[in-house]
Amino acid sequence: MKPEYKWSVIGQSVRGASHLRSGLPNQDAIKFHADTDGEPPVLLAISDGHGSPKSFRSAVGAQRAVEVAVRVTKTFLDGMKDLPLSAIKNAAERFLPADIVKTWMQEVDEHLRCNPFSAEELDRLEREAGVAAKQAAIANERHRIAYGATLLLAAVSDSYLFYLQLGDGDILTVSDTPQQVESPLPQDASLIANETTSLCMDRAQKLFRFRFQSMQGIPPALILASTDGYSNSFSTPGDFYKVGTDLLGMIQKNGLDYVEKSLAAWLDDASRSGSGDDVSLGIICRCGIAQPGHNPGDVAPEESRAVQATDQPPQPAPHPE
Amino acid sequence: MQGKKIESLNLAIKESIKPMQDVADENPNAEVLVRVIKFSDGAQWHVSQPTEIHNFKWTDLDADGVTDMGKALTLLADALKLENMPQRGLPPVLVLVSDGQPTDDFNGGLKAVMEQPWGTKAVRIGVAIGEDADLGVLQKFIGNAEVKPLVASNVQDLVKKIKWASTVPLKAASNPASRSKDTPGGGVNVQIPAPPADAAPVSAADVF
Numbered sequence: 001m002k003p004e005y006k007w008s009v010i011g012q013s014v015r016g017a018s019h020l021r022s023g024l025p026n027q028d029a030i031k032f033h034a035d036t037d038g039e040p041p042v043l044l045a046i047s048d049g050h051g052s053p054k055s056f057r058s059a060v061g062a063q064r065a066v067e068v069a070v071r072v073t074k075t076f077l078d079g080m081k082d083l084p085l086s087a088i089k090n091a092a093e094r095f096l097p098a099d100i101v102k103t104w105m106q107e108v109d110e111h112l113r114c115n116p117f118s119a120e121e122l123d124r125l126e127r128e129a130g131v132a133a134k135q136a137a138i139a140n141e142r143h144r145i146a147y148g149a150t151l152l153l154a155a156v157s158d159s160y161l162f163y164l165q166l167g168d169g170d171i172l173t174v175s176d177t178p179q180q181v182e183s184p185l186p187q188d189a190s191l192i193a194n195e196t197t198s199l200c201m202d203r204a205q206k207l208f209r210f211r212f213q214s215m216q217g218i219p220p221a222l223i224l225a226s227t228d229g230y231s232n233s234f235s236t237p238g239d240f241y242k243v244g245t246d247l248l249g250m251i252q253k254n255g256l257d258y259v260e261k262s263l264a265a266w267l268d269d270a271s272r273s274g275s276g277d278d279v280s281l282g283i284i285c286r287c288g289i290a291q292p293g294h295n296p297g298d299v300a301p302e303e304s305r306a307v308q309a310t311d312q313p314p315q316p317a318p319h320p321e
Numbered sequence: 322m323q324g325k326k327i328e329s330l331n332l333a334i335k336e337s338i339k340p341m342q343d344v345a346d347e348n349p350n351a352e353v354l355v356r357v358i359k360f361s362d363g364a365q366w367h368v369s370q371p372t373e374i375h376n377f378k379w380t381d382l383d384a385d386g387v388t389d390m391g392k393a394l395t396l397l398a399d400a401l402k403l404e405n406m407p408q409r410g411l412p413p414v415l416v417l418v419s420d421g422q423p424t425d426d427f428n429g430g431l432k433a434v435m436e437q438p439w440g441t442k443a444v445r446i447g448v449a450i451g452e453d454a455d456l457g458v459l460q461k462f463i464g465n466a467e468v469k470p471l472v473a474s475n476v477q478d479l480v481k482k483i484k485w486a487s488t489v490p491l492k493a494a495s496n497p498a499s500r501s502k503d504t505p506g507g508g509v510n511v512q513i514p515a516p517p518a519d520a521a522p523v524s525a526a527d528v529f
Contacts, residue, residue: 016497017350018348018350018496018497048499050498050499050500050501051496051497051498051499052498052499052500052501052512053512054500054501055498055500055501128512129512130467130512132467145501148501150499167499168499189403189438190438190502192403192406192409192410192438192439192442193410193411193412193413193438193439193442193443194411194412194497194498194499194500195442195499195500195501195502196499196500196501196502197501197502198501198502200501201501201502228409228499229497231409232409232497236408237408237409271350274350275350275497276348276349276350276351276497277350277497277498
């Protein structure tokens, strides 16, 4: 049976304003999977490398995290075809975090094996974080701290969706009837003051938040996943949530292509005037929500191609301390 | 605290405002807000509202009496409660300055601070003025064996160390980098560079 809904996915990751000043690279990563015909499964993964002196290879850790998450989840979904929803839910919750963590650990271990910590990296670690941190990096099983990163994943299949999150960052759903922005995952109240749970932690697979939803009724128009550099650029959670409805309005009015072309500039603005951190945002979009002529595959009449490039997301504010 | 010590502390804080503003300007993505608690006989807010550093003005302290440090920490703990703090924020920097020994329940006050998630994640610095200050309680407040209390024995030394305590941890905490919750290092979540060397007094009259 053909799936009822089709999907597109876009995303962008920009280097933070503070990283530009300090010479650090972008330590976020984003990866998504969608077939050209828009049929599910659609996957979106985002990761935020910690960037602290102890996590000096977290850009690599983040990149490995999104690659592993998409690959492992795609394989998982391929193996779940024709199973009852309850079986899929239980398997996803029980096995997927462990598989992702185990594969990520194997990949960063392999990266380290091929690229041992250099004397320069270890000297800088000792200078910036002390002797204990250097000894921990060299010690068995603690070396993965150097690659520490968070992970957010949204997966859309033909009859269900699920979300996985380890660490800070945000997954939001935006409905169009009625217009509503929600956080499908429970908040982790312990994630404050820039401390986060991480793929490099012991028993990281036990620290994931998970939510499974069967696709009854109309699914969300948008699913947004972003690193905390984006939400930290807004004064209040309410201001950040408004991005959801603003993006929905822009896509409805101007199409997803317009948002895709503008996204990097918007995220740069957010970092510059907000958190200063790297900022990454991915958007899974239900096809057909835009006005005629602006949906993927639509043939637009000439007069409707002009795009009003006046809409902007809410202006962020500095990060309080 | 009285006499030369309190005069020196007031001078040191006034001289630290511009350097703090400079740190804030170097980190435009972090908004620096300052509050102050004073304690002697009891404890109360000296600057109660979080004040943006470019708007911060110092009114001289007058703290004659005993050293109710426990009450100060209890007041601090209330301010650090989750419902009283912004939902998203960088680690706070807490600087405890004292010239004596606590005369009330210091351990109870410290426990109240450490029961708050924002308290455990704060950068905590201790500054001792003169040789009568209890370094043990300041070390307990800091809670990290690798970071020792700063000890100021004269006017110039106090100015130098208050300036350091007001700016260097602030700069470190203003970094948007995140940290894994269980990284080794005794729970330290912000790495602080080593403090400055002692400053010599200009004259014998400047020694506490």
